[in-house]
Amino acid sequence: MKLKDAYVQEQLEAFNELAAFDDWKGFLDSIRSQGRDGSAIKEAAVRASNRFAALARTEDSPEEYGGPVVAGAHQTYLDYGFGTLSKISVLEELRREGVCTLWTAVDYDNFASDTLIRRVEFPNVHNRTDTGSYLESIVLHPRQNKFGGSDLRFVPPPEKESIALFGERIKQICREASRTLQMVSPDRERMWQHYEEYMKDISVASEAAANVAEFNGIVTLRMMRRLGFTTPYVQMSELLDDPSVARKISEFYSAVIRDNDAFVSAANSVFDRYPGVDLHSKRYVPGILPMQIAAGDKGKRSQAFVEKREGGHVISSRDLSVGVGDASPDEIQEFLHEYKGRWSPNVAMPLLMDSLGLGGMISGKSSMIYSVPFAEVTDKMFGRKYLPNFFSAGSAAPGGFFHRAVLLRSEGRADADECFKRCEPTILYRMLESGYADVADELRNVWGGD
Numbered sequence: 119m120k121l122k123d124a125y126v127q128e129q130l131e132a133f134n135e136l137a138a139f140d141d142w143k144g145f146l147d148s149i150r151s152q153g154r155d156g157s158a159i160k161e162a163a164v165r166a167s168n169r170f171a172a173l174a175r176t177e178d179s180p181e182e183y184g185g186p187v188v189a190g191a192h193q194t195y196l197d198y199g200f201g202t203l204s205k206i207s208v209l210e211e212l213r214r215e216g217v218c219t220l221w222t223a224v225d226y227d228n229f230a231s232d233t234l235i236r237r238v239e240f241p242n243v244h245n246r247t248d249t250g251s252y253l254e255s256i257v258l259h260p261r262q263n264k265f266g267g268s269d270l271r272f273v274p275p276p277e278k279e280s281i282a283l284f285g286e287r288i289k290q291i292c293r294e295a296s297r298t299l300q301m302v303s304p305d306r307e308r309m310w311q312h313y314e315e316y317m318k319d320i321s322v323a324s325e326a327a328a329n330v331a332e333f334n335g336i337v338t339l340r341m342m343r344r345l346g347f348t349t350p351y352v353q354m355s356e357l358l359d360d361p362s363v364a365r366k367i368s369e370f371y372s373a374v375i376r377d378n379d380a381f382v383s384a385a386n387s388v389f390d391r392y393p394g395v396d397l398h399s400k401r402y403v404p405g406i407l408p409m410q411i412a413a414g415d416k417g418k419r420s421q422a423f424v425e426k427r428e429g430g431h432v433i434s435s436r437d438l439s440v441g442v443g444d445a446s447p448d449e450i451q452e453f454l455h456e457y458k459g460r461w462s463p464n465v466a467m468p469l470l471m472d473s474l475g476l477g478g479m480i481s482g483k484s485s486m487i488y489s490v491p492f493a494e495v496t497d498k499m500f501g502r503k504y505l506p507n508f509f510s511a512g513s514a515a516p517g518g519f520f521h522r523a524v525l526l527r528s529e530g531r532a533d534a535d536e537c538f539k540r541c542e543p544t545i546l547y548r549m550l551e552s553g554y555a556d557v558a559d560e561l562r563n564v565w566g567g568d
Contacts, residue, residue, distance in 0.1 A: 119512045119565075124483050128395045135388060135493040137506040138486060142566075146215060148506040149186045149478040156187030156218065156475040162360030163187075163220050167350035173326050174336040176343050178350075186477025188212055190510075191222040191354065191467060191485070194270065194334035195234040196258060197546040200514040204564040205480040206342060208510050209349045211562075217477075223338065225331035225353040226412070226462035228419055229273050230266040235259070235334065241520045241541045243294045243527070252540045254291065258284045258320075259330055265416060270331035271355065271459060272417025281324055285317050292550060295523040305519075305551075312550050315344065331355075341545065345558045354467060359458050363474050368451035370473040371409070373499065375424045375431055375445040378405060384498035385491040398488040399465075408466030411457060413437035422461075468505070472496055478506045512564040514543045519551045 121130060121140045139145035171178045190205035192198075209219040229235060237257040244254065258276050265273045276284070292313055296306050319340040327333035331353065339351045358367060374381045385402045409422040413435065420436035430443040433453065440456075442449045454461060463470040468479050469492040481489065486509055493504035521541065548557045 119509070121509050124509070124511060125487065128392065129397070129487060132388065132392045132395055132397060132487070132490050135490050136486075136504060137493075138509065139506060140509045142211075142508075145478065145506055145508040146212075149188060149217070152186070152477065152503065152506070154186055154475045154477045154505070156477055158362045158366060159187050159220075159357070159471070159474050159476060160218060161362040162357050163350055163352050165360060166352040166356040167220075169356070170335065170339065170351060170353060173332065174339045175322055175326075176339055178343070178348065185215075185217045187218045187220065187475070188478040188480065188508075189220040189222050189471065189476060190349075190480035191224055192482075193227045193232055193235060194223045194225055194331055194338055195232070196236070196334055196337060197234055197238040197544045198338075199234075199542055199544055200548075200561060200564045201482060201511045203545055204512060204561050205482065205510045206347050206349055207558070207561040208480045208508060208565055210347055213349060219349045221342070221349050221351045222354045222357065222467075222471075223331070223335050223351065224467065225335060226269050226271060226355050226410075226419075226464075228266075229259075229268045229270055229330065230262055235270070235330070236262060238288070238546055239541075239544065240288075240291050240547065241524045243291050243298070243520055243523050256284055256287045256291075259333075267418045269412035269417035269419050269460075269462070270334075271329050272412060272415070273330040275324060275327045275330060275333040278324070281320055285320065288313065288316075291520070295520050298523040298526050299519055301519070308553070309550050316341075316546060316549070341549070344549075345545075345554050345561075347558070355459065355462060358463070358470070364451055364454070365447065366474050367470065368447040368454060370470060371407070371454070372445050372447045372450045374407060375433070375442070375450065377499070378407075378424055378426075380499055381495060382406065384495045387498070388491045388494050396487075397490050398484055399491065402491070407433070408463055408469055410462050410464040411435040411438055412460045412462070417460070419462075419464075421464075466492070468492060469495060472505045473500070476505055478508065480510050481507045482509075483511045510565040514548065514560060514564070516542060518543050518547060520547060 137148055190209050192202050206221055212219050236259040237255050239253045239255050242252055242254045292309055319337045323333040323336035327336055335353055382402045382404055389401050405423040405425055407422040407424055410419045411422050412419050422433055422435045425432045430441055431445040432441050442453050468489050486507055496502055496504045
């Protein structure tokens with residue numbers, strides 16, 4: 119998918135503020151010409167990725183390159199659309215070009231921010247017309263009411279009973295599709311083998327994970343490796359807590375806190391320049407910080423602000439108020455250490471990574487456009503160009519054996535073909551019906567790799 123296919127003209131004009139690319143050569147030339155020093159990120163990533171690989175029992179060690187660092191990022195799900203994981207396919211191609219790549223899992227997101235954090239979805243193979251849905255949802259993490267606003271790091275992993283029910287429901291869907299389509303032996307055997315491998319991922323996660331962020335991350339990393347992807351995988355909060363990047367992060371937040379008026383003004387200048395254009399974000403209010411803080415036992419997330427008082431600067435959120443004095447880098451580093459595991463950059467992660475020397479980002483439709491204000495901040499506050507962004511988005515073509523099973527069972531149901539329009543196949547869907555190499559090739563086709 120090209121930028122012009124995803125955005126209206128007014129949004130495309132706003133991308134003049136970004137180094138936004140949908141052509142491969144232009145992006146490569148840009149990240150190489152900027153020559154950013156990502157050594158601190160590389161050092162932190164080696165430790166973070168090795169620790170998580172051991173947790174997931176993939177035991178892979180990241181290779182180190184001398185080139186720039188490029189990252190892709192997303193929330194940690196149980197399953198993914200093709201547009202999301204196409205970014206990993208882009209990172210794999212960059213590795214072949216000698217670029218150091220990272221997949222950074224947004225492990226501090228709101229538990230209720232996306233349904234795929236909690237469940238997987240298939241076309242309604244059982245053809246239960248009374249549900250009024252074309253999708254059959256299978257929930258693994260059922261505590262949305264209790265943990266709806268919680269940081270993923272504070273949500274406990276699922277219990278064994280939930281895992282057993284989850285696995286049984288996927289098995290029922292596979293069995294129904296196989297019976298309906300009268301699948302031949304090789305296809306049926308492959309489906310059950312891949313089902314068992316996915317459930318093995320779930321089992322490993324159940325044994326090792328301390329929270330939902332780790333649970334979904336383990337499942338994701340093991341799926342990535344079976345698809346043949348070797349890009350190092352890191353939990354974002356662990357990367358940001360590493361000592362090698364602590365000083366630069368403290369310097370970034372110190373600048374934003376001490377000169378918050380300049381930060382807000384720089385970001386809002388984009389909204390002034392493009393009035394009425396949907397940038398997927400709102401004008402920045404005075405005192406706002408590119409940070410959220412998770413409070414209490416359940417880790418309820420809330421926006422952080424700064425206020426200048428007589429005794430110095432105060433960082434506050436819904437449940438927190440902490441003085442940080444003059445907000446020097448030392449004082450901010452102490453604050454971040456004190457709230458380790460609770461603070462996060464939220465959607466401003468690319469802005470923070472830019473300050474650490476990241477060479478480029480692989481961005482989807484939403485993350486690309488809400489980065490526009492970040493470019494103005496880096497220019498006006500820090501005197502440098504914002505990191506280049508490569509656009510990767512799209513979807514898998516509707517269809518597959520679960521879709522075919524729905525149509526065969528529809529018995530003339532007039533709206534059965536809506537499954538083809540509304541139910542995009544996911545990675546798990548394709549992994550159950552196809553060879554892993556075929557799924558990797560389909561991901562490559564989504565972003566237009568040669």
